[in-house]
Amino acid sequence: MAESTDAPLPVAITTGEPAGIGPELTLSLAADAALPAASVAVGDPAMLAERATALGLEVTPVVCRPGEPLPAGPGVLPVWPVALRAPCTPGVLDPANAGYVIATLQAAVAACRAGQAAAMTTAPLHKGVIIDGGFSGFTGHTEWLRDACGVHEVVMLLATDRALHASRADGGGADLRVALVTTHLPLREVADAVTAERIQRVARILAHDLRDQFGIAAPRIAVCGLNPHAGEGGHLGREELDVVIPALDALRAEGLDIRGPYPADTLFTPRHLAGVDAVLAMYHDQGLAVLKYAGFGNAANITLGLPLVRTSVDHGTALDLAGKGVASPSSLGVAVALARRLADQRAG
Structure with missing residues (x-):
């Protein structure tokens, strides 16, 4: 039939x-x-x-x-x-x-x-x-x-099952949506690949598709720092000061609700996730190790852009x-x- x-x-x-x-x-x-x-x-x-x-x-x-x-x-x-x-x-x-x-x-x-x-x-x-x-x-x-x-650019987004069905009305950030600035790169190459232009391109695609594909009218995005403690004011690396913060400031000037950069080891906690719709991590394992611990086997990978x-x-x-x-x-x-x-x- x-x-x-x-x-x-x-x-x-x-x-x-x-x-x-x-x-x-x-x-x-x-x-x-x-x-x-x-x-x-x-x-x-x-x-x-x-x-x-x-x-x-x-x-x-x-x-x-x-x-x-x-x-x-x-x-x-x-x-x-x-x-x-x-x-x-x-x-x-x-x-x-x-x-x-x-x-x-x-x-x-x-x-x-x-x-x-x-x-x-x-x-x-x-x-x-x-x-x-x-x-x-x-x-x-x-x-x-x-x-x-x-x-030219795509974005890897993984989300746990609850987050896939969540909306702003039922908490949005109650579970995990994690997007990546860089994807399948050796760790040694990550810092050079994290440029202000790349952060901005990825964040714009993420915000656009959270609106158009997930129906989130005004996406709230939290961003991980690249270095431990988000650079500790330059004492643990200058990428946050020289690259990440200027990129996020420019995105905020465009009207995007972009927050951070935050230390990755504290951002992935319920208190910090409750107010956001997605996290933007700088590299593969920084974001996906946490997500897979939270929802392995009940999550999906979405290619945005x-x-x-x-x-x-x-x-x-x-x-x-x-x-x-x-x-x-x-x-x-x-x-x-x-x-x-x-x-x-x-x-x-």
């Missing part, structure tokens, strides 16, 4: 590294009828069928094409097909399938940009095996999507769990549901 032609556009779920847990998380959601309506997997249908059988999941992948109505019915998982480049064993990486992973991303982006998908959600991939497979410049989903969509909606899980490929049927699909479920909500917010 197929959906009617006036059904909502689907969320395209790229199934990620085939040796990881991405395929089985997608299958698990479908088996439990927990996959939001109008969702379609992007991956190899034969691999998905084989994985479902191995895990004892009553799911039938059914091939369809972008622009066609989605097949529906008990246990049916619609699939936009992309063929594996080489046979795959759960838990065993093969660089030969790097091109397959990239091809699933290309298919989802193309569908979003052609008006055939409302949004895309990405299951985890493995950066190292993609690089080993010949994509030497690959640094992650976020940067790849930036380049694929031809935009794209011409399309993209969400993702808050975890990696978990090769040690792949093929065992024990990995929790909760973060993927949160990410798909969020993609639908953000797409509807944009369309509305």
Whole structure:
């Protein structure tokens, strides 16, 4: 049975590294009828069928094409097909399938940009095996999507489940939304990458998308300092005095509600978070270690600044769990549901 032609556009779920847990998380959601309506997997249908059988999941992948109505019915998982480049064993990486992973991303982006998908959600991939497979410049989903969509700057935002559903009326900052000034950089390179211009670009995108995608009319953003104690007045580094504070002053002059810079070790406490809608951290682990402690498995990753909606899980490929049927699909479920909500917010 197929959906009617006036059904909502689907969320395209790229199934990620085939040796990881991405395929089985997608299958698990479908088996439990927990996959939001109008969702379609992007991956190899034969691999998905084989994985479902191995895990004892009553799911039938059914091939369809972008622009066609989605097949529906008990246990049916619609699939936009992309063929594996080489046979795959759960838990065993093969660089030969790097091109397959990239091809699933290309298919989802193309569908979003052609008006055939409302949004895309990405299951985890493995950066190292993609690089080993010949994509030497690959640094992650976020940067790849930036380049694929031809935009200059994107922002990585992670949010815990409660924050994804919070609004100004019910507290806003009661849980965590954390955006990053820099993303996948070696720590040695972070200080040089934290420029006033970059802080300003990222903060503007964050404020814009908190308004347009999350419906927060006047976002309140707290900013971490780069150094311990936010530089201790220059005694623990001058980046706050020379770069961060001037950048934040300029943003405040534009009318943005930007606060800080604050010491990161005290900002991430309930008393300080209660009055803000998002935290802007200077580098990856400064912000995401705290967020994942607070809500790992029930959080989602959102890429702001794209011409399309993209969400993702808050975890990696978990090769040690792949093929065992024990990995929790909760973060993927949160990410798909969020993609639908953000797409509807944009369309509305």
